[in-house]
Amino acid sequence: MEVQGFAYVPLIIGFPLLGLLVNILFGDELSEGGIGFVACTAAAASFVVALLTFLAVQIHPEGFEVSLFTWIRAGDFEVPAALLVDPLSSVMTLVVTGVGTLIHIYAVGYMRGDPRIKRFFVYMNLFLASMLVLVLGNNFVVLFVGWELVGLCSYLLIGFWYEKLANARAAMKAFVVNRIGDAGFILGIFLIWTAFGSVLYADVFPQVEAVNAAMPGVITAITLLLLIGATGKSAQIPLFVWLPDAMAGPTPVSALIHAATMVTAGVYMVARTHALYSLAPTSQLIVGLIGAATALLAATIGVGQFDIKRVLAYSTISQLGFMIAAVGIGAYVAGMFHLVTHAFFKALLFLSAGSVIHGVEHGEHSPSPHSPPLIGEGKGERLDPQDMRNLGGLAGRMRTTFIVYLIGALALAGIFPLSGFWSKDEILAEALQRQPLVFALLLSAAFFTAFYVGRQLMLVFFGRPRTAAAAHAQESGPIMLIPLIVLAVLAFFGGALNLPGVGALESFLEHTLGHEEAAEFNPLLASMALGLAVLGLALAYGVYRTRPITPRDRDPLTDWINGAFTWLNRKWYVDEIYGALFVRPYIWLSGWLANAFDERFIHDFIHDVLLTGTFVRVTRTLAQGVDLGIIDGIANGIARLTQAIGARLRWVQSGYLRNYALSLLLGVVLIVGYLLLRTRIGTP
Amino acid sequence: MSITPTVILFFILAVVAVAAAIAMLRSPNAVHAALFLVINFTAVAILYLLLNAPFIAMAQITVYAGAIMVLFLFVIMMLGAERLPLTERLPWQRPVALILSLILVAAFLFVALVPAAPGNPGQAAAPPPVPRDFGGPLQIGSVLFSRYLFPFELTSVLLLVAMIGAVVLTREDRRQATDGRRQTTEDRPQTAELASVLRPPSSVVTKEQP
Amino acid sequence: MNPTDIPIGYYIALSGLLFTLGVLGVLIRRNAIIIFMAVELMLNAANLAFIAFAREQGAVDGQLFVFFVITVAAAEVAVGLALIVAIFRTRRSIDVDEIHMMRG
Numbered sequence: 001m002e003v004q005g006f007a008y009v010p011l012i013i014g015f016p017l018l019g020l021l022v023n024i025l026f027g028d029e030l031s032e033g034g035i036g037f038v039a040c041t042a043a044a045a046s047f048v049v050a051l052l053t054f055l056a057v058q059i060h061p062e063g064f065e066v067s068l069f070t071w072i073r074a075g076d077f078e079v080p081a082a083l084l085v086d087p088l089s090s091v092m093t094l095v096v097t098g099v100g101t102l103i104h105i106y107a108v109g110y111m112r113g114d115p116r117i118k119r120f121f122v123y124m125n126l127f128l129a130s131m132l133v134l135v136l137g138n139n140f141v142v143l144f145v146g147w148e149l150v151g152l153c154s155y156l157l158i159g160f161w162y163e164k165l166a167n168a169r170a171a172m173k174a175f176v177v178n179r180i181g182d183a184g185f186i187l188g189i190f191l192i193w194t195a196f197g198s199v200l201y202a203d204v205f206p207q208v209e210a211v212n213a214a215m216p217g218v219i220t221a222i223t224l225l226l227l228i229g230a231t232g233k234s235a236q237i238p239l240f241v242w243l244p245d246a247m248a249g250p251t252p253v254s255a256l257i258h259a260a261t262m263v264t265a266g267v268y269m270v271a272r273t274h275a276l277y278s279l280a281p282t283s284q285l286i287v288g289l290i291g292a293a294t295a296l297l298a299a300t301i302g303v304g305q306f307d308i309k310r311v312l313a314y315s316t317i318s319q320l321g322f323m324i325a326a327v328g329i330g331a332y333v334a335g336m337f338h339l340v341t342h343a344f345f346k347a348l349l350f351l352s353a354g355s356v357i358h359g360v361e362h363g364e365h366s367p368s369p370h371s372p373p374l375i376g377e378g379k380g381e382r383l384d385p386q387d388m389r390n391l392g393g394l395a396g397r398m399r400t401t402f403i404v405y406l407i408g409a410l411a412l413a414g415i416f417p418l419s420g421f422w423s424k425d426e427i428l429a430e431a432l433q434r435q436p437l438v439f440a441l442l443l444s445a446a447f448f449t450a451f452y453v454g455r456q457l458m459l460v461f462f463g464r465p466r467t468a469a470a471a472h473a474q475e476s477g478p479i480m481l482i483p484l485i486v487l488a489v490l491a492f493f494g495g496a497l498n499l500p501g502v503g504a505l506e507s508f509l510e511h512t513l514g515h516e517e518a519a520e521f522n523p524l525l526a527s528m529a530l531g532l533a534v535l536g537l538a539l540a541y542g543v544y545r546t547r548p549i550t551p552r553d554r555d556p557l558t559d560w561i562n563g564a565f566t567w568l569n570r571k572w573y574v575d576e577i578y579g580a581l582f583v584r585p586y587i588w589l590s591g592w593l594a595n596a597f598d599e600r601f602i603h604d605f606i607h608d609v610l611l612t613g614t615f616v617r618v619t620r621t622l623a624q625g626v627d628l629g630i631i632d633g634i635a636n637g638i639a640r641l642t643q644a645i646g647a648r649l650r651w652v653q654s655g656y657l658r659n660y661a662l663s664l665l666l667g668v669v670l671i672v673g674y675l676l677l678r679t680r681i682g683t684p
Numbered sequence: 685m686s687i688t689p690t691v692i693l694f695f696i697l698a699v700v701a702v703a704a705a706i707a708m709l710r711s712p713n714a715v716h717a718a719l720f721l722v723i724n725f726t727a728v729a730i731l732y733l734l735l736n737a738p739f740i741a742m743a744q745i746t747v748y749a750g751a752i753m754v755l756f757l758f759v760i761m762m763l764g765a766e767r768l769p770l771t772e773r774l775p776w777q778r779p780v781a782l783i784l785s786l787i788l789v790a791a792f793l794f795v796a797l798v799p800a801a802p803g804n805p806g807q808a809a810a811p812p813p814v815p816r817d818f819g820g821p822l823q824i825g826s827v828l829f830s831r832y833l834f835p836f837e838l839t840s841v842l843l844l845v846a847m848i849g850a851v852v853l854t855r856e857d858r859r860q861a862t863d864g865r866r867q868t869t870e871d872r873p874q875t876a877e878l879a880s881v882l883r884p885p886s887s888v889v890t891k892e893q894p
Numbered sequence: 895m896n897p898t899d900i901p902i903g904y905y906i907a908l909s910g911l912l913f914t915l916g917v918l919g920v921l922i923r924r925n926a927i928i929i930f931m932a933v934e935l936m937l938n939a940a941n942l943a944f945i946a947f948a949r950e951q952g953a954v955d956g957q958l959f960v961f962f963v964i965t966v967a968a969a970e971v972a973v974g975l976a977l978i979v980a981i982f983r984t985r986r987s988i989d990v991d992e993i994h995m996m997r998g
Contacts, residue, residue, distance in 0.1 A: 655994025658777055661920050665784050672791050680795070690899045698908050705915040705935055714927055721931050724912075728942055735905065735949045740957050740964075744941075747964050752934065752971050759975045760927055763982050774991070781921035785914050792910025796903045811902050811950045823954055824961070832958050839965050846969030853976035 009053055009066045009085055012093055013132045015046040020125035027118035036108030039121035043104045043128055047097035050090070057090045063512065065138050065202070072141070079199060084138035088512040091336060091505075092135035092268055095343050099260045100128050102483040106351050107252035109479035110358065120160060124256070127153035131261050135268060139200040140189045143269070147185065147233065150262045151178045157257065158249040170245035177242040181232015188225030191218065205275040212279045223276050223283035226269065227290070234266030235317045236294045236324055241575055243317055247309040251354030254309060259316050259350050260343035267320070267339050270327040274513055278330065285435070287328025292431075292441035295321030297572065299448035303455065304568025307386050308353050311456050314571075315412065316346055318445055322427055325438050331430035332513045333506045337498045338423035340505075344494050345411035345420055348487035352405040355476040355484065356460060359398050360385040363472035388456065393465035397473040400481050402461050404488040409457055411491045413450040413533045416526075419494030425526045426498070432525060446529060450536025458544035694734060701727040714760045718753055725749040737819040905946035912939035926978050926988040930971070937967050 019042025027035050057063065063086025072079040083089075104124060111117050130153055134146025152175075159171030189199065195211050195218045196204045212219045230236065235243040246258050257263070270277060270287065277284055298318035305311045319342050326335035384390060395402040411420035424446065431439035465471035475481075498505035500521035567573070652663075701724050708720035725748050732741035817823055828836060916939060919932025941960045948956025982988055 653997060654774070655997030656774060657990045657993065658774060658921055658924070661917075662777060662781055662784070665781070665788070665917055665921065669784050669787050669791070672788070676791060676795065680798070688899050694900050694904065698904075701908070702911060702915070705912055708928075708931065708935070709915065709919045709922065714925060717928055717931060721935065724935065725938060728912075728938055731905070731908075731942065732945050734900070735945045737945045737948070737957050737960075740941075740945060740960050743961065743964055747968055748934075748938070752968055755971060755975060756927065756931060759979060763927070763979065763988060778922055781918060785918045785921075788917065789911060789914045792914065793907050796906035796910060811900075812952060814949065814952050818952070819948075819954060819957055824957060827954055827958055828961065831955075832962075835962060839962060842966065843969050846972050850972045850976040853973070853980045 007066065008049060009083055009136075010068060012046050012049045012053065012097070012136065013083075013129050015042045015049065016125040016128040016132070018042060020122045020129070023118055023122050023125070027122070030118075032112060032117055033108070035118050035121050036104075039125050040101065040104040040108065042125055043097060043101040046128065046132070047094075047101050050093040050097045053085055054090045054094055057085060057087055058508075061087060061508070061510075063087065063089075076197070077193070079139060079141045081142065082138045083136040084201060085136065086512050087509045088268075088271060088336070089135050091340065091509065092264075093132060095264075095340055096128065096131050096135065096261050099343050099347050099487075100131075100256060102486055103252050103256045103260075103347060103351065106255075106354075106480050106483040107250075109477055110252055110354055111250065116160070120157075120250070123153055123156050123160070124252075127157065127257060127262075131265070134265055138202065139198075140192060140204075141199050143272075144182075144186065144189060147229070147265060148182065150257070150265065151175060151182070151233070154178070154246070154257050154262060157253040158246045160249055160253070164248075167248040170242075170248040174242040174246050177239050178232050181229045181239050184225045184228025184232070186229075188222050188229065191222045191225060195222065201272070208275045208279055219276055220280040220282050223273070223280045224286065226273060226276075227283060227287055230266030230269055230287075230324065231290065232266075233269075234263050234320045234324060236266070236290050236321060237297065240294060240298070240317050241578060244310055244313045244571070247307070247313050251309070251350055251357065254313070255347045255350035255354070258313070259346040263316065263320055264323070264339050264343070267323040267327055267335055270324070271332045271336060271513065274327070274330075274332050277328075284328055284330060288325045288431075288435050288438045289328075289441075291321045291323070291325030291328050292438040292445070293321070294318070295325065295445035296441050296448070299445045299452065300568055301571045302452040303448060304565055304570075305452075306388055306569075308356065308388050308391075308456070308460065309350070309386055311388075311452060312346070312349055312353060315349075315449065315452065318449060319346065319412070321445065322424065322442060325442060326427045326430065329431060329434045329438055331427060331434070333498070333509055334423070334426040334430050336509060336513075337505055338427055340497060341411070341419035341423040341491070341494045344487055345408040345418075345491035348404060348408035348484060348491050349412065351480070351484055351487065352401050352408060355401045355480055356391070356394060356398065356405075356473075357385045358476055358480070359394070359401065359473040360391060360470055362474045363397075363470065388459040390467045391460045391465070391470045392463045392467075393461070394470060394473055395461040397465070397470070398475045400475060401484070404481075404484045405461070406457065407488045408491055409453045411494075413453045413537060414446060414529060415533055415537075416530055417495060419491055419497075421526075421530065422495035422499065425529055426500070428529055429522050429525055432522070443529070443532065447532050447536050450533040451540050454537040454540025455544055458540055462545070690734065694731070697727045697731050697734075700724075701731070715757065718756050718760060721756075722749050722753050725753070735819075736814055739819060739821045739824045902946050902950040906943055909939045909943040909946065912936075912942065915939075924989050924991050926981075926990050927975075929990065930974055930978070934967065934971070937963060 019039050022038050022042075023030075023035055027038075030038065063084060065082055065084050067080055067082040069081050070078065071081040104121075107120070107124065111120055114120065127150060130146050130149030132146070134143055134150060137143045137146060155171045155175040158174050159168045162168050162171075192204060193199055195215060196207055198204060208219065232239040243258055243263070247254055249257075277287070295318045298314045298321060302311050302314035302318065305314060319338070323335045323338050323342070326332070326338060407418065411418035414421045414424045428439060428442055428446070431442055465473075496504075570576075652659075704720045704724040704727065708717045708724065711717040711720060725744060729741045729744040729749070732738075732744060913936050916932045916934075916936030919935060920929050923929050923932065941963055944956045944960045944963070948954060948959075978988060981993070985992060
């Protein structure tokens, strides 16, 4: 339904685009603060419009479409550039622009002094615009455009500090793995068009029942293909390996893209296409299992990591697993709820980690505070501020950061009454009701979540500072702390969005996601989950309390689980397995194609030997054999023949007058004789 | 054809002419050869008379035998007697020339004496009679200055050119230095005397003193 | 005497004979002056033929032709002898066989 009064909706995308254009054109003349101001204002303006739109959707919960122009028209295939504003997309836009604005503000402080700060904010605004295209599109193709664009921004921002080869490699890894997922996604879109004859949501979703009856199995195929895309973008099994490496980017990037927004695109997509998934129970089960398995696997890996951002990265993968599992089993509202709360506390955690890193770097009195941080273990004399074994006792040094970080950590662990408790519990309740296997996996994951959260808290903030840098760590400035505080408030009170009984979010999303009888709030389950979380935290406290560990020490956990810790630390060797199974054979194949096939065969043999060789041989034959031999031979031969004849006949030119006279006489005699014969003797 | 005194005269003159010609060819002495040629010219001149060409006959004797042959004799005597080297450089020149000449003669005789066709005697017949004045100076002159006026004038130019040419060709080149001076006629002992005879007396050259 | 007794053919035959003798002279003798005289002999033979034909045709044009031949012969002899004299000055010989610079 098109409503003319909402023509301002495109401004949600328009403001970030305007911001990035201004920064591109005029950024060199602006100061750092000016650039940041432009970018943050653009994000904030977008948020304001998103709020207005939200209010409008309150009045029109059925949603409305805003058409911009017809993008593609090729025969039957028509794709408009149009936006769909409904509760689901409204929720997403609020999260993206709201959290996005806060992160932009934080980034102004975090990226201070970076020589390429202009480019950074251009990319960040571009990312906002791309993500908004993704969630606001009214058809699959526009969705895919946004999908690809955020992938591009992710690549650009992961590899932002490209001087370090490892960062560039991480960016490429992210892009390539994403691409694999995208291949599946686009096949799904093709199949949708083939089956439904259109790519518009408004055309596809009402027809789902009819198409399923006419072509059984097609829906399952479509949903599985779309799932492949979701596993790539949302870092699920088997395509999650890019996200930990993506931590090579600046921390605001990790917070915005790889925690709060881009990675949730897969969850959004499944929620948007719920009509398809509801009719494909096989796919639903697969989605749920993949989500749950990923949640558990990632949580265990998080336990064994030493890098502060890596822990958070695997935590993100794990929480995404929760969301995917939720929408997979049909608990769409629960999945969206957790998406929102996770955006709050995960962004909070990442930004706080950034604050910790900055504080420790300042404590180290490093010569250039904004040189790219080292990834991985410390190199030589340079202290790695991200290695938690180099930290410790920061609760005293960086008070505000500690407090906000604590709030985020407890929300992640699912402690009452923080937001994470409510959203995670809802998912667990739904899982218990619908898919017990999924429930079991998720519950286990929740335990490990609490454990690694506690571990991280102990290693970073408690105990005594283990290095001089940590001992001299400084608290960050207000421009970084204020967004943290805002996020902390949201993380604390965010549960209010969908308290059981009230269910504000659910009723809001009802129009889009359909009315499902939500699971009853199960106090018993909630208590059990809470107890499990507390247990996890307590265990972490017990293990890590007294033993300070430096990079040279073993992790205390190995006392209990011995060698298993190495498996956790080495991420169950997934990267190594992938490397052996896929990456190395592929590299070998492309190397072989390049060298043996292209270089040696095509180039050397066909080109050099056959083509060039033949050509050279032909021209050589022509040049030497024909040209020199025959043609020159003829020419020279004629010359030599003439010379020989001349040499033979030269004696006629004796030089003697009398000889010449004799020749004359001979000629005369011949002519006279001829004439005589003709005239006198021929005629009788 | 009957044997008339004209015929006899003709044959005598013919024999004389041919004999003189052959004698000219075989004579090693150039002066002798010149004189034999004079005899030949005279015989031919008389033959001209037989052919009703009195003016030409006289012209032949006056110009040809009288002037041209005298000029020949001048030069022969100026250049000295023929000094033939003993070696013959072209051994087969003479035989081949003789053979070809014989063929040529045969051709000529054939053309001249053999009738062209049975009913057409051609040159083998006697010539028709001509008027009495035929070939006389009056007739020659009238034709010469009417129909052949232009060639006549051209011929005068030709004679002038020839004169100039002869003078130029025999002129001595005095551009060279005294020692490299090309040989002049005076250098040759034989011609020195002749030249001194030909030189005008020095008294004419000297300027008269006022 | 009747000059019409003798067939013209005889004169032509004589002319041819004399001409051939002249040719022989050019071919056989080596003295440049003798060769020149042989050339004059040839010219003379041609003149004889002209006169004979003029007589046969009854046209005096043939005699006119002979007139011009004689004139031109005179000029030619003057130039030719001058040439021979000039050659003699440089070569000290009038043997035509000495002049073979145009040898191929």
